[in-house]
Amino acid sequence: MWYQAGVTDRLARAMASLLGTAVADALGDTIEHSADRHSPADHTGTEGLPAPPWRWTDDTEMACSVVHVLAVHGRLDVDALSESFVAHYDEQRNYGPGVDAMIREVGRRGASLGNLATETFGGAGSWGNGAAMRIAPLGAWYYDDPDQAAIDAEASAAITHTHREGIAGAVATAVAAAQAAAGATPADMIDAVLRRTPAGTVHDGLRDAANLADASPTEAAEKLGTGRKLSAADTVPLALWVAATHLDDYERAVRTAASVAEDVDTVCAIAGGIIAGRIGESAIPAEWRAASEPLPDWVLPT
Template sequence: MREHAYASLVGTAVGDALGEGLYLRDNAVRRRLPAAPWRWTDDTEMACSVFRVLDTHGRADPEALAASFVAHHDVDRGYGAGIDAMMREVSRGGDLRALAMSAFGGTGSWGNGAAMRVAPLGAWFAGDPLRAAAEAAVSAAVTHTHPEGVAGAVAVAVAAAVPPGHMFAEVLRHTPPGEVRAGISKAAALAATPEEAATELGTGGRVSAPDTVPLALWVIARHPHDYEEAVWEVAALAEDVDTLCAIVGGVIATRVGQEGIPAGWRRSVEPLPGWLMP
């Protein structure tokens, strides 16, 4: 449980940091590694909070998650404008969870932020997709209350919680109806080249769960035990490169462990934050 979740966290960080370094898509297409050290982004910072809360509470305690997100928010890590604005309101006395509910005119965010950080949670509840889905929904709603934002987190968590051969079936079983689920259903049936899949499923350009999660799962299904190949493939397709690489890396690392991540890549990434471990 904890070991798989920590491996997933490392996989998330490596994918995130490599994707952030591949700021020119041509570098991903040509598979040219950026110069080390690779710096991770908000994807990893928030995933660290998810792991820390699970490690401390054994569940996705929403109050603890909100407190950790606030305490460790670093504006220089590339957060989206929405979460940065909420954090400014929190600094003036606002409540993060209430702000999340009122965002975007009360609809909440359908961004990919809840999905990008949740693979370690799925790994924590490996073998129990029902629990993974429920806990993912709780973790998402701290910042993303729109049903699609929640659905993206549920789908990624379940993908990390189940064996590769059952991934699409279990994800579709537990992801609520909507655009995210429709995209995943399309991904499950899609026989296409990577470029065609990106056109069909989305590349993260809208920074939304519906145009991020289906492509991530399609790539994971193609390379269920090959961390390096999966991350390179999705990096060459993505617009939101760090987030797609973080999701793909986090799910596959659950299966292959830290040893399945190229050693040189692990050495190239900056250390995880000192506050991560209790």
């Protein structure tokens, strides 16, 4: 388990999940943009991986805000989270066009992210994977309360993603992270996720994932999606399948995700965040931590 002097158990778990998210995100993004993409599942250490440094994306930047708010307030404060998303926005982090446009609009006319989110896609809201990619640390924080993890994941999602599928992806990821951090078995983790994820295409994909425990990564990706559509339904089921089938092996999980995903950084980040919140910083290969961009200083209050 990841610990730091003066850090509570909840925050320690959330920080471990955040670090697992960041390293997997940075590696996944580097792989995704590598001109020579190998099969990273077939190697160990840094073999077969792109040369460092590995730089993380918006997945991690927004997850940092989640942990920052939890650390400062001891709970999820939606207004503070929205403000942190805007305050720490970095246009170089490859934000999706929807969230990128919303954050820029906040700066132009002072509207709230939550209000802008309700206006996207003709009022239907986004069903992208952005709310899910950042939320594993919140699940690790609520390792003893998956119901609260689901409630807060929904609230955090609605800041930028108001479509029920975008919200469902965040709920599923947070509950999976909570159950993983609590030591649940893969089957129990998926069962808990299914019981708390709203009905819809994300739920359907998770149900399919539960029936693919013995599938190969390629077979699972063909059935569940690869993240190519950048939707929660096309991303979260595969990420949770990877996590469930490699729940105690961070390196193998991230390499497996990278070998089949098309939105590589996000699938890797979700799976990596879930697993690291369970095992701690020691789950992440030291060579990978050294190769990855460090977390920003502002995450934890001074």
